[in-house]
Structure formats: C-alpha cells, structure tokens
Amino acid sequence: MSNNKALPKRSEDYSGWYNELVKKADLAEHSSIKGCMVIKPYGFTVWEKMRDTLDKMFKDTGHVNAYFPLFIPKSYLSKEASHVEGFAKECAVVTHYRLKNAPDGSGVIVDPEAKLEEELIVRPTSETVIWNTYRNWIQSYRDLPLLINQWANVVRWEMRTRLFLRTAEFLWQEGHTAHATAQEAVEETVQMLNVYAEFAEKHMAMPVIKGVKTANERFAGAVDTYCIEALMQDGKALQAGTSHFLGQNFAKAFDVRFTTKEGKQDLVWGTSWGVSTRLMGALIMAHSDDDGLVLPPNLAPIQVVIVPIYRSDEEMNAVNAKAAEIAQQLRKASISVKHDSRDTHKPGFKFAEWELKGVPLRIAIGPKDLENNTVEVARRDTKTKEIIGMNSIYDYVPKMLDTIHDSIYQRAKNFRDSMITRVDSYEEFKQVLDTKGGFISAHWDGTGETEERIKAETKATIRCIPLDNPQEEGKCILTGKPSKERVLFARAY
RNA sequence: CGGAGUGUAGCGCAGCCCGGUUAGCGCGCCACGUUCGGGACGUGGAGGCCGGAGGUUCGAAUCCUCUCACUCCGACCA
Numbered sequence: 001m002s003n004n005k006a007l008p009k010r011s012e013d014y015s016g017w018y019n020e021l022v023k024k025a026d027l028a029e030h031s032s033i034k035g036c037m038v039i040k041p042y043g044f045t046v047w048e049k050m051r052d053t054l055d056k057m058f059k060d061t062g063h064v065n066a067y068f069p070l071f072i073p074k075s076y077l078s079k080e081a082s083h084v085e086g087f088a089k090e091c092a093v094v095t096h097y098r099l100k101n102a103p104d105g106s107g108v109i110v111d112p113e114a115k116l117e118e119e120l121i122v123r124p125t126s127e128t129v130i131w132n133t134y135r136n137w138i139q140s141y142r143d144l145p146l147l148i149n150q151w152a153n154v155v156r157w158e159m160r161t162r163l164f165l166r167t168a169e170f171l172w173q174e175g176h177t178a179h180a181t182a183q184e185a186v187e188e189t190v191q192m193l194n195v196y197a198e199f200a201e202k203h204m205a206m207p208v209i210k211g212v213k214t215a216n217e218r219f220a221g222a223v224d225t226y227c228i229e230a231l232m233q234d235g236k237a238l239q240a241g242t243s244h245f246l247g248q249n250f251a252k253a254f255d256v257r258f259t260t261k262e263g264k265q266d267l268v269w270g271t272s273w274g275v276s277t278r279l280m281g282a283l284i285m286a287h288s289d290d291d292g293l294v295l296p297p298n299l300a301p302i303q304v305v306i307v308p309i310y311r312s313d314e315e316m317n318a319v320n321a322k323a324a325e326i327a328q329q330l331r332k333a334s335i336s337v338k339h340d341s342r343d344t345h346k347p348g349f350k351f352a353e354w355e356l357k358g359v360p361l362r363i364a365i366g367p368k369d370l371e372n373n374t375v376e377v378a379r380r381d382t383k384t385k386e387i388i389g390m391n392s393i394y395d396y397v398p399k400m401l402d403t404i405h406d407s408i409y410q411r412a413k414n415f416r417d418s419m420i421t422r423v424d425s426y427e428e429f430k431q432v433l434d435t436k437g438g439f440i441s442a443h444w445d446g447t448g449e450t451e452e453r454i455k456a457e458t459k460a461t462i463r464c465i466p467l468d469n470p471q472e473e474g475k476c477i478l479t480g481k482p483s484k485e486r487v488l489f490a491r492a493y
Numbered sequence: 494c495g496g497a498g499u500g501u502a503g504c505g506c507a508g509c510c511c512g513g514u515u516a517g518c519g520c521g522c523c524a525c526g527u528u529c530g531g532g533a534c535g536u537g538g539a540g541g542c543c544g545g546a547g548g549u550u551c552g553a554a555u556c557c558u559c560u561c562a563c564u565c566c567g568a569c570c571a
Contacts, residue, residue: 015565016565019564019565030563030564032562032563034562034563086570089569089570090569090570125571154571156570156571158569158570158571159494159567159568159569159570160565160566160567160568160569160570165571166570166571170571172571219571238571239571240571241571242571274571275571276571277571278571307530309529309530310529310530311528311529315529316529343529345529345532346528346529346531346532346533347529347530347531347532348529348530348531348532348533349531349532349533350531350532351530351531351532352531352532353532355531364530366530367530368530369530376530493571
C-alpha cells in the first residue's frame with residue numbers, strides 16, 4: 001500500500017479518487033504492460049462472487065457453459081460486414097508463431113520464416129468463431145434452442161484505458177444463443193437483460209435503467225441492442241451490460257441453417273449478451289465514499305470483520321477466544337467473517353484498513369465488552385456504531401447485512417432519480433449537462449444525424465430509449481421536428 | 494494518433510535550471526522497548542547500476558543526442 005493515507009476527495013478529483021481507491025483497496029493495479037491491469041486477490045474475489053452469482057442465474061435460465069478458441073482467423077471476422085467494421089480498429093493480430101535468436105546476438109526476434117498463412121485475431125468478442133461452430137451443431141429445429149455461455153478473456157486494443165472501466169484485456173462472459181424463431185430470440189434477449197438488471201439491483205445494490213440503444217450505439221452486427229445503464233456519482237452514465245438481438249445476421253454470414261418442422265430450410269435466429277469486469281468499476285463508483293470502498297454485502301469478500309481490542313496478553317487471549325467463537329457461529333450462518341487477530345497492528349489501523357476495503361460490518365470486542373457481555377457493531381455505509389448484547393449478534397448481523405444492502409441501494413437510487421432531468425430546449429440541455437450532469441430526458445427526432453450533432457457539440461450520447469417509456473408528443477430539442485417519446489442522454493464512460 | 498507529464502529505495506517525492514565529498518526526505522520494512530476502545534512513539538538498522546544506450550567533461554542523477562516505458566487530458570470504445 002502506498003503511503004498517503006487519505007484518498008483524494010471525490011468532489012475535488014473524481015478520477016484521481018477512483019484510481020487511488022482501486023489501488024489502495026487492493027482491487028487492482030496497472031501492470032507493466034500498457035493498458036493491462038493486474039487484478040489482485042481482494043479484487044478478484046469480488047469478481048469471483050459476481051461470476052458465481054451470474055453463472056447460477058444463467059444456469060437457472062437454462063444455459064450451459066462451453067469454451068471457444070482465443071484465436072479467430074481473420075477471414076471469420078470479415079464475414080459479417082458491420083461486425084468487422086465495428087471491431088477492426090482495435091484488434092490484436094497474431095502474425096507469426098516462432099521466435100529465434102537474433103543473428104547479432106542482441107536477443108530474440110520474430111522468425112520471418114514463421115509467418116502464418118492466415119493471421120489470427122485475438123478475440124475481441126466471439127460471435128464469429130462461435131457461429132462458425134454452430135453451423136456444424138445445428139441441423140434441425142430439434143437442435144434448437146442452443147443456449148451457451150462462455151467465461152473468457154477478450155482483447156480490445158483501446159487507445160485509452162482505465163482500471164476496470166476500460167482495459168485492453170478484460171474478463172467477461174458472453175452468452176451466444178440460437179433459436180428457431182425471431183420471437184423466441186427476442187424473448188431470450190429481453191430475458192437476459194432482465195437477468196442483468198436483477199443482478200445489478202439485488203447483488204450490486206445498483207439501480208439500472210433498462211432500455212434499447214439507438215442505431216448509432218448498436219452492437220456491430222446486431223439488429224437491436226438492449227442495455228442496462230447505471231449512473232455514477234460524478235453524474236456520468238455507465239453502460240453496465242448489453243444484450244443483443246442478432247436477427248439472422250450471423251446465421252447468414254456463417255450459413256447456419258436448420259430444417260423446420262415443416263421440412264423447410266431456414267436461417268437460425270441469434271442473440272448474444274455480456275457483462276465484463278467493467279462491472280467492478282460500476283460497483284466501486286456506485287457506493288464508495290471518500291474513506292474508501294463501500295461493498296454491498298452480497299459481493300463483499302468479507303462481510304463482517306471482528307477486531308479484538310486488548311492491552312495485556314490475558315486480555316488478548318480472552319478477547320480473541322470470544323472473537324473466534326463469534327466468528328465460528330456466524331460462519332455457520334454462511335456469513336463470511338474475518339477475525340483480524342493480527343497482533344502487529346493496532347485497532348485504529350485495522351478500522352481504517354477495513355473501511356478502505358469496504359467491509360460492510362465491523363464488530364469490535366474489548367475487555368469492557370467481555371465485562372458487559374456486549375459488542376460494538378459499526379456499519380461501513382453510514383459510519384454509525386452501536387453497542388449490542390453479545391447474544392443478539394446472530395440475529396442482528398444477517399438482518400443488518402440486508403438493511404445495508406437496502407440502504408445503499410436506496411441511496412444510489414435516490415441519487416440516480418434526482419439526476420434525471422427533463423428538458424425541453426437545447427439551451428437548457430447544454431446547461432444541465434454542464435452544471436448538473438446525470439441523465440437528461442429529452443425529445444429527439446429519431447435521426448442518426450441529430451444524435452451525431454448533439455454528440456459532437458456536447459459529448460452527450462443517447463444512452464438508451466427506456467423499455468417502459470411513456471409515449472408523449474413533443475419536439476426535438478435540436479431540430480424542433482416532431483417526436484413521440486423522450487430518450488435519455490448523458491455523458492458516459 | 495495529437496497534447497501534457499513522469500521514470501531516483503517497496504511506495505510517494507526532493508535534488509537537475511547553476512555538473513564536484515558517502516544521492517536525500519516521508520511512509521513502509523527489520524530489531525528492541527514502551528504502547529493498544531479510531532491510522533502509536535522512541536532508539537537503532539537494512540535497503541539505490543538516479544528507465545536504457547551513446548556523447549561532452551578531469552568529473553554526469555544533473556548538460557547534449559537517441560531510445561524505451563508508463564500515466565494523465567483529447568479523438569475511439571464494453
């Protein structure tokens with residue numbers, strides 16, 4: 001850990017606060033490789049919890065896991081025209097398969113003899129390699145639907161990266177499903193969007209808006225892109241997950257056909273959906289404060305930390321014995337507990353460290369508590385403390401963890417709701433964007449040109465057209481042309 | 494790819510303009526003692542090819558040339 005004890009203040013240097021927090025809370029750090037991060041054990045544990053929870057949700061909705069190759073032949077990528085166009089600018093390309101000693105002894109060089117016949121792309125996403133495989137797996141309507149997910153790493157050679165939010169290599173899951181009908185594929189797309197939204201709200205305690213992307217913001221190769229959009233504390237939006245209805249685009253590109261019940265040949269309908277380690281960034285920014293991380297109980301590697309307080313060895317032994325007993329009892333209730341019995345750090349140091357790392361609940365036990373049969377319980381989210389009877393811990397802790405979840409969710413939701421502003425003129429739009437930020441609900445004439453112009457002039461993009469959007473007559477804030485509904489604009493990560 | 498920075502101890506930095514004993518400081522680390530209910534203190538100690546290569550010079554962390562890397566701000570994007 002670095003020496004500066006305090007983080008930058010969010011109000012003074014939001015992005016400095018974020019970067020320092022990620023590093024100081026031991027979540028991740030920059031590696032020596034440009035744009036790539038090392039996810040440290042504490043951060044990886046959070047990701048594992050996300051992964052395990054999502055994995056179960058996928059399986060509960062009928063999906064199975066599989067694994068497809070890291071390398072994609074260049075020719076595959078170019079089969080779907082808009083897909084390759086979308087990803088071409090950020091591909092890592094493998095051109096050779098061997099190194100050799102440099103003739104001048106200066107080290108190793110790429111062996112020019114070992115040039116690949118066809119270059120391999122390090123996958124930026126796996127639609128192409130997967131649909132190429134699906135061609136062989138699907139012959140009949142009886143083979144459908146095919147509901148497959150993979151957990152993988154992907155590479156997108158971004159010009160500019162940020163820990164968790166945008167790294168050159170990232171971890172994610174990508175679901176790829178194949179269906180006999182368009183309707184079924186759309187239902188799958190929406191179902192998975194709902195899975196993501198449920199995960200965000202129930203596990204990350206992060207409210208999200210479900211919506212559809214405009215044509216400009218659509219995934220390369222999709223017919224429709226659905227998304228969940230979250231709002232960060234600095235008023236910028238973050239796309240937290242996407243679910244795509246691919247139509248028959250990839251089936252067409254890879255010639256994936258099936259025989260229908262009626263004996264006719266038809267192209268398969270597809271979906272794909274994904275969330276990535278970017279969710280870690282969302283999680284960090286959704287709840288944390290100037291003292292450090294605030295983790296939702298469902299994803300916290302440590303839900304309860306017990307800090308013993310003592311002076312003499314006798315006190316230490318007595319207090320630690322009690323702490324160990326409490327830890328054991330709580331673990332029986334499936335609560336993840338850390339009994340911080342390190343004799344090398346003082347309580348105050350431990351308090352600060354576990355706050356920085358976002359542990360939702362802290363129990364402190366000292367000689368006074370042993371005497372009074374009490375413990376001190378402190379909430380990370382509100383920084384409030386109370387003294388409770390030793391015997392009520394086992395009721396108290398699980399309930400309080402639920403309370404903390406609800407409380408941070410509600411706080412985030414209140415903030416998010418307060419940051420949705422309705423505007424009816426372009427002037428007002430620009431003013432809100434610069435002074436307040438957040439989502440702006442405004443009328444738009446539905447054209448890509450208008451969207452582009454607004455983006456060029458204000459850096460705001462249409463985050464989504466909310467799913468349950470009320471229909472309402474109005475005029476486009478830029479062109480004044482008629483509009484049937486409001487859409488959500490924001491500056492985004 | 495444009496702009497701005499930074500590479501000196503594990504981390505954060507000073508020193509560089511104006512070349513000159515043994516390269517400093519804070520944190521961290523190690524030892525011992527006192528401490529321990531909100532980031533303890535004292536004493537002692539360990540730790541450096543000053544990003545790399547070349548040059549100028551009696552002498553380079555410092556000046557010159559070249560290079561490599563990373564960070565931040567833009568354009569691009571999950």
